[in-house]
Amino acid sequence: MNTLSRRLGRGEGSVVGGWVGLAIDPQLVRALSRGREMILVSGTNGKTTTAEMLRRAWGDDTGGNRTGSNMTQGHVAALVNDPSPRMVLEVDEGYLGEIVAQAQPRAVVLLNLSRDQLDRAAEVRHLALKWREALRDVRGVVANANDPLVVYAAETARDVAWVRVPVEWRKDAASCPHCTRPLSYGPSGDWGCECGFARPASFVAELIDGSLSLGELTVPLELKVPGEVNRVNAVMALSALHTLGVDPENAARRLRDLDSVAGRYQTYPWRGRSVRLILAKNPAGFGEALRALEPGDEVWMAINSQIADGRDPSWLYDTDVSALAGRVVHCAGERRLDLATRLTYEGIEVRVMDQPSSTPVGEGRVSLVANYTAFREWRQMLERP
Amino acid sequence: MKVAVVFPELLGTYGDGGNALALAWRARARQISVSVQEVHLGDEFPDADLYLLGGGEDGPQRLATERLREVGFADRVREGARLLAVCAGLQVVGRHFAVEGDDTFPGLDLVPAVTVRGTPRAVGDIAVRVGSRLLVGFENHGGRTSLGEGLSPLGEVVSGTGNDGRVDGYRAPGIWGTYLHGPVLAQNPWWCDEILSELVGEPLAPLESVADRLYAARVREVTGRESAS
Incomplete structure (x- = not known):
């Protein structure tokens, strides 16, 4: 089937098999996820790279939707084709609710939310509201505390592990998602509103001077993929693994050789x-x-x-x-x-x-x-x- | 000449900030001195020769309208400042508009335009005939706007939806309203120059730039015919 898809020139071949599977059983993701450990990654930017970092750093026997097919059909195809006991799936922002409900993930990594493809996707505040409803009482959420729309989306979840990483883009979070009054930003990534909505006080990890800081422990990041944005992705990935008990120094070492992700930076x-x-x-x-x-x-x-x-x-x-x-x-x-x-x-x-x-x-x-x-x-x- | 971009953090979802960039670049190329100021929510509201209002989401649109009411924005325009109002901006200065479902919200009542919710959402390329020429752009809105007595539309819709499938925007003394993003002044250099010319009160020298190629290509793409210029 996937060979057929490739031969037809319809992408990298994972979607057609997924469609057929879904026609057979819409609950397929639930069935295919059973007995496997799963991490989901969503957000506007950095999904593919962060998912690849998670796969490398989690260790051997970790699979996922490497082709970047990140909607339901792509998830089904990855779960069918890849028997790994550990799976990392990147998830299109619009499909997060559906897969969280079905896959019972151990961790859900939420990177950032900003405007993207406004002609076909929902406006970003609407998307944040959808996440907020889908994440209510969900456990294992690891979320970017410096992004007000992500915090709005994740604050309904149970015991969120907040991570402080720099967010350059603020144009979609100028006004409070709760009350629409203006949000104010401080110099170190803190933010808040008159209504009381503010950056969560507690956090498990942060990016300081290019290193991952986990309370007492500082883990240097040596990356070949460039830019601050990839240090942010690495911090999100390593923080999520840390919440699952993976040793952060070993995990960070496994990221050193990553120099390109599905052609990015190649x-x-x-x-x-x-x-x-x-x-x-x-x-x-x-x-x-x-x-x-x-x-x-x-x-x-x-x-x-x-x-x-x-x-x-x-x-x-x-x-x-x-x-x-x-x-x-x-x-x-x-x-x-x-x-x-x-x-x-x-x-x-x-x-x-x-x-x-x-x-x-x-x-x-x-x-x-x-x-x-x-x-x-x-x-x-x-x-x- | 002073151009003020009003509340870009609320009314700037679709690149409409580029209108100021296009105006300033085309003015400076003719040695017309121009300053561009972004006005943010907490700022003291400045005087300007031209105010620019862009598109935005429902909540921010409501907040922008409340702030504009507080600072007496409509009076500034009545007293002679000019206004380019795009998309949500076009709705905000009307009598009332629909937000978050079918709730109506009072606008600034600068022009007798009323916007209700329409389905389906109008999303796609749009071309509008203004006089003998075409404006091209992209629209993305859920509003249907009707114009009260005495208010003329900006132009006639050639493809796309605009206000109601027939006409787009409005034109009143010193006020231009349109649903076109693009940004509209960047994609339509002739219209940018027309507005600039009205601001400086004299005709402008012709100016060639890559924007002319863009305009010609978009006209061909959106209407399937050569540019009507």
């Missing part, structure tokens, strides 16, 4: 150059990706607006592109003119790449930042030059 030789592929799909993710760019790299950006990307690329204007100041940015993808216009209005010099064949000849490494389907197209192209 470097390919291409037409005499070396191209590093970076995925960024929404304003919060883009801001993080641009901040993590190596100073010497040439920057290419590719933006599409397929259904999986969101049909409306106006989010480009919600994205902080100040990290690109002083660079020349080569604009590619279906919406290269939207991107070029957006950057021009910010005073950033652009070159429009009308075809991949018009990619610039030059020296040095390229960082190619692309959104979902553009990333997929470029990855295919770079893997088969």
Whole structure:
């Protein structure tokens, strides 16, 4: 079946089998989860990378939905195809309630919530409310205490393990999700509202000076995947494992060799150059990706607006592109003119790449930042030059 | 010239902050001096020549409306400040609008526009004929807006929904209302220049930029025909 799906060119092959399974039994996830230990990961950004970190750090015999199919069909397919006793599943934000109810997970890791694909997904505050209802009295939740929408979503759960990690993006949590009054933010990630809603006082872990801090214990993070955003992902993963009794120092050591995740951060030789592929799909993710760019790299950006990307690329204007100041940015993808216009209005010099064949000849490494389907197209192209 | 982006943390969900960026860039390219100020909730409300209101979710839209009422926003516009109101912004300055289900909420009553909840939600590319030219953009809203007596629509819907499937937005002295995101002024350089020209009170020198290519491509994409310019 999955071979069929691949042959039909319909993605990486996990979804078709899942659909067939679901047609047979809608309670399949419950049945397939029985007797296995499971961790779920959800949030707007960092799901795939954090799930991979969890798989590595949890130890051998850990499986999951590695292809990134993160809705019900993808979960079923992973559970059918992968017999591992431990499973880490990344979960699309809209499907969290369903799988939490069925899978009885040992831990549910909640990374962040921000605007993403507003043309097809719910507005983000509505999503937070859905989570809040789905997580009521659920145990094992490990959640980002610095993200007010995540806290709003998770505070109904039982004995939440709060983790303090930096959140750069605040534009979706300017007003209180309880009372809509303005939220105020302090310098160290603390936040609160007049109505009493505030960052939880207790926490199990935090990111301090690039290390994971667990009360008395400080665990240095040595990562090959770049940027603050991946230290945040690592802290979330290691904190979740810590709540399950996994030794954090051993777990951190298993993350050292991780240098790419499903093509993210992978470097390919291409037409005499070396191209590093970076995925960024929404304003919060883009801001993080641009901040993590190596100073010497040439920057290419590719933006599409397929259904999986969101049909409306106006989010480009919600994205902080100040990290690109002083660079020349080569604009590619279906919406290269939207991107070029957006950057021009910010005073950033652009070159429009009308075809991949018009990619610039030059020296040095390229960082190619692309959104979902553009990333997929470029990855295919770079893997088969 | 002073441009104020009003409550971007509440009315800025769909990239509408880019309207100020487009205005400022196109003004400066003609040596017109322009300052752009973001007005946040707690700030003292500033004077401006042009206020920009964007799109937002229900709760924040309600909060923005309450604050705008407190600071006497409607009077500022009646007294001569100009206003570009997009999506939720368009609804906010009307008589009343629907939030969170079918509850109605009083607007600022600057224009006789009334917004009720409509199904299905209008999501997708939209093109609107304004005079002899097209405005292109993206709409994403659950409102259906009707215009009271004496209030003209901005233009006629060519594809998409706008206010009601027939017309989009409204036009009153010093006020432009539209459902178009994009952001609308970034994607439609001719309209950005028209608004700018009205603000400075004289015609502007032509200006070529990559936005012209974007506009032509979007017009082709959304309407299947060449740009009507």
